[in-house]
Amino acid sequence: MPNEKVSMAQEKPQKKQTESKSWKDTNRIRKIERKKWKEERAIKKAEKAKLQEAAKEALQAAEHQKSQEKPRELSTMSLAVPGSILDNAQSAELRTYLAGQIARAACIFQVDEVVVYDDKNSSSTAKKSTIDDAQGTKVSRQCCVQLGRILQYLECPQYLRKHFFPIHNDLKFAGILNPLDAPHHLREQNNFKFREGVVTNKPVGNGKGSLVYVGLKADAHVDKILTPGLRCTVRLDPQPEGSKKLRGTVVTPSQPRLETGVYWGYNVRIANSLSQVFSQSPYKNGYDLTIGTSDKGDSIDTFESPSYKHALVVFGGLDGLESALEWDEVLKAEDPSLLFDSYLNTVPDQGSRTIRTEEAILVTMAALRSRLNPEEKPIAFEHSEEIAQSSVSTFPQKFTPQKSTDNNTTTNDLSRFD
Structure with a gap:
């Protein structure tokens, strides 16, 4: 037994010496690994900085190139309709519904601008009203103002209408109107950027x-x-x-x-005459394709559209474009066909003596849809x-x-x- 104790006492210092040597080696290895990790981290940090600097330079170059490039401008489609068509309605409800039909047609065919023009003599005795359009406050005949206001009301998203349209007599029967169901009329649960x-x-x-x-x-x-x-x-x-x-x-x-x-809706513009439809265009160089519609025009079957940036299609009222031209004090032409690049009859061999303006818009835009040739088409949604x-x-x-x-x-x- 004593001999065993002596042997154990002799082994114990050797074990301590072994453990101390092992810890020293472990510490040395850890220092080497830490140094290696720091070097790798420094290399990665330098590479990351280089990548960030390259990305920053690329972004600056792209922004500079983008600033030098001419911004892309989509081709647009505008409609011009006379406000006098409301005077042909038999009641206030039908006046409102007629305006709603114009708005629906404009939305269906993705029209960018609706021009409401006065095709009658705006005498001092005519009842007038005021409206704010895309170009400021305008004073015009009551029928034009009412048509413009209803078009603006329907284009505005529902959640914004109370902010822009207080109670007004022109909108008294707006509740009977069909909604446009336009893409920018988003609900709260719709997810769009x-x-x-x-x-x-x-x-x-x-x-x-x-x-x-x-x-x-x-x-x-x-x-x-x-x-x-x-x-x-x-x-x-x-x-x-x-x-x-x-x-x-x-x-x-x-x-x-x-x-x-x-499609993101349309703008409404008020023109007090047929000439103002052209002269007050919101586009810098005006409309480069103008189309007039009349049963006296050329058949649409022979129409070939040139490429365009901004197109305008003009519709007449109860008495046609001839009446609008006659009342205009600026335009001196006697034949309305001289005002347009193309003067078209969009329903050759029509069965009715007359085609109402709200019907003519739908027929004409449907017939022109596959024939138009815009320079810059929007991407397909x-x-x-x-x-x-x-x-x-x-x-x-x-x-x-x-x-x-x-x-x-x-x-x-x-x-x-x-």
Whole structure:
């Protein structure tokens, strides 16, 4: 037994010496590994900095090239209709419904501008009214103003109408109108990266932008300082998960169609004569393709459309374009066909003696649709995964869009709007 204790006592120091040597080697190995890790980290950091610098330079080059390039401008389609067609309606309800038919036709054929012109003598005794259009405040005959106001009312998304259209006698029977069902008439559950909104007067820090109501439970915070009550188009930024704030950027009304191809409504312009339809065009070089419609025109079967940037189709009233030309004090031509690039009869061999203006719009636009040749067509809007990925992908929980039942992914539901 004593011998065993001695042997154990002799072994114990050797074990301590072994453990101490092992720890020293381990510490040395760790230092070597730490040094190697730091070197690798420094290399990765340098590579990352190089990549970031290259990406920054590429972005600056792309922005510079983009600034040098001429911005793309889509080809547009405009319609001109006389306000006097409302005077031919037998009741106030029918006047309103007739205006609704014009708005529906403009939306169906993706018209960008509707011009309401006065084809009668605007004498001082005629009943007149005022309206704000795309070019400012206009004074015109009551029938033109009412038609323009109803067209504006139907084009405006439902959640914004109370901000822009107070109770008005021209809109007394607006409840009988069919909705346009336009793509920009979004519901709260619709998930799309663009929305129409109105600038609120809610307080925001100095120089920190504005709050815009876009039809959601929270207002979108934009970086620009805008006048309260102004209507604007907002591109919503993707929201971080768990965030309760919406942020966006104010863009031009044409941007949604440029990026996605989706139709984004029409503008309304008031013209007090046929000549003002041409002279007050919102486009820099005016309309490069003008088409007049009449039963005295050439058959549409022989029409071949040239390429165009901005097209205009003009419709006459009860007495045709001849009456509008006769009342115009600026235009000196006696034949209305001289005013247009093409003067077309869109319903050759018609069975009725007359075709009403609301009918002529539908017939004419349907006949022209496959014949027109715009220079810059919008991209085709499709309900596809690619478009869905470009939409606002992540909302705060209380704004979460509806999920599809088959694949449980966020849908870009624009199939129904109203």
